[in-house]
Amino acid sequence: MILTKNILKYSLNDNNTLVINTMSGAFDIIDNETKKKIEMIKNGTYESNSDDKDLINTLKSRGYLYNDVDEENNTINKYRILNNKLEMLTKNNSFTICPTMGCNLRCTYCFETNDLHKEFQVMSDGQLTTILNYIKEVVNENRKADNQARKKTGKTSISLFGGEPLLKTNYEVVKRILQFSSDLGVEVKIITNGTTIKFYEGLLSKYSKIIKIQITLDGNKEIHDKRRIRADGTGSFDEICDSIDELVKLNICAALRINIDKENIKSLYKLINLIKDKKWNEAKNIITYVSPVLDFSKNDTTFKESELLTKINELCPDLGKSNAVIKRIVSPVINYLDTFLNLDVKMKPWKVNYCEATSGTSIIFTPNGRISTCLLIAGKCKSDIGTFDEKGIYFDEHMTKLWFERDVFRIPKCRECKFRFICGGGCPVEAIDVNNDIDCAVCSDIEKTLQVYIDSIKDKILEKYGV
Known part of the structure; x- marks a missing residue:
């Protein structure tokens, strides 16, 4: 008998x-006597007796004990077989189109380089035709x-990313994608910096029923304008606030994202007060969340997920509640x-799998004709899984696999x-950047984050199970 x-x-x-039990998903609350017996089983010092028959049977049925x-x-x-079947139901259901990698902002923490943002090549009609035909x-x-589960879980979405997808130069590309998506009945998610919402107002209003928008606001004017800077050095705060007001008026679903690191965490309360003053938290079409700034160089200004969760719980004790301004933290570990x-x-x-990039559900197209699976490397000609042009799409079988x-079954460190x-095996891009090997995992912050998370819901657990 083994534990x-x-x-x-x-x-x-x-x-x-x-x-x-992380394999079966079982949650159980045990007393100290049961805990002691489980430790004895683990250490090989447990002696079976008839009084523990029910306990042993329960531990076996819950997946804690096995004969060998x-x-x-x-x-x-x-x-694993069951999980693979469920995964197959959602393959290829998320497509991202980057109309350009050019951008009108120079955000201080952006994972894309300024050289990439200065490249204002716009996706051609022929390239877009190839992509849309493939998606269709x-x-x-x-x-x-025939499988009803596939119809339910395999819902397709198209995301617009960049660079900045809503640059004025991209108008015809965006218009064509929205028309295509509307005809096909596919949802469109637009990740934008929010500086050109008014220019796109008519188009966004026309397709409002299929659109969801994400806009980033990193703090009050003083903080935001030091982080999300225009190419000419000026701030973007005022225009983005106007854009959020516009989305509220148009009743377009929008996520207000706050990228958090050690440089703006202390001013989060000022942004929360601003959101309340603007009454964005009362708008039914606006949801606000925070997300950690990513930096694999181990920059001192970034938070690990456990650190961020601790800080946000302190600053926003009502996190996630219906009346809370901050509804959730969006990050790979905490999301799960x-x-x-x-x-x-x-x-x-x-x-x-750690994220969409390795689950087979994400395909990203950039105007340089490259196909990748992760936004962190999109357009960089790094670890691409294929290419495309006006004639077709060409997947690299080796890179796709x-x-x-x-x-976690393939990664030696995880087994x-x-x-x-x-x-899920940690971030694949971090593994490549740090160890030059996608299967040489850099451990995620799961252990510490899990401890912080459980500490924050202890009372709920005890109440739920009547302890």
Whole structure:
């Protein structure tokens, strides 16, 4: 009899411990006596007795105990087959089109280079035709599927990114994409800096039913204008505020993103007050969230996810509540934990891939004819999975498999890790940047973030289970 290695334990109070089975998704609260017996089983010092028959049967049924390693591995393989089937239902359902990599801002923390932003090549009609034909083909194939689950989970979306997708020079490209998406019944997400919303007002209003927009505001005027700077050195705060007002008026769904690091965290309360003063938090079409600034160079100004979660919980104790200004934190680890630690969600999904880039659900097209899977490297001619032109799309089989088949079963470092099914193997781009190998993982901040998250919901857990 062996105890699974996929078990995590967290103290809730002096008498109770939360145990989590990361493979089966089981959550259980145990007393100190049960905890002691589980430790004895783990250490090989437990002596079986008839009084523990019910406990042993429960531990087996909950996936904590197995007769031997082979039994556990067989169970994991069954889960893996099921997980693979579920993943197949959502393959190729997220397409990102970058009309240009040019941008009118020079944000201080942008992961794209200024050289890239100065390149104002706009995607050609022929290139766009190739992309739209491919998307239409995929959508039609999905809709022909007999499997009802595929129809439900395999919903296709198109995102517009860049650079800045809503530059005035991109108008005809954006117009054509919106018309295509409307005809096909596909949602369009536009990630914009918000400086040209008024120029696009008529077009956005026309297609408002299929559009969702993301705009970034990093603080009050003093803070924001030091971070999100125009190419001429001036700030963008006033125009972006006007754009948000415009979206409220047009009733277009919009996410207000706040990129957080150590340089603006202390002023977050000022931005929250601004949002209240502008009454954006009362608008039904606006949702506000925070996200950590990414920097794989280990810059001292960035937060790990556990650090950010701690800070936001301190500054926004009402985080996520219906009356809260800040609705959520958007980041790879915390996003997953929002679902995994949701006490009302019975089916806990595995996370064997870190993000969309390695799950096979993201394809990104840039005007230089490159296809990638991750926004961090889009347009940089780095780790592309294919190319495209006016004649067609050409996937590199080796590179596509390298990205889309990366999971915790393939990555050597992850195979014996107890966090593997809730981590996903860490960021693939960070692995490449730091170790020059997509399968030489850089561990995510899952262990510390999970501890912080559970500490923040201890009372909810105890109340939920009547302890």
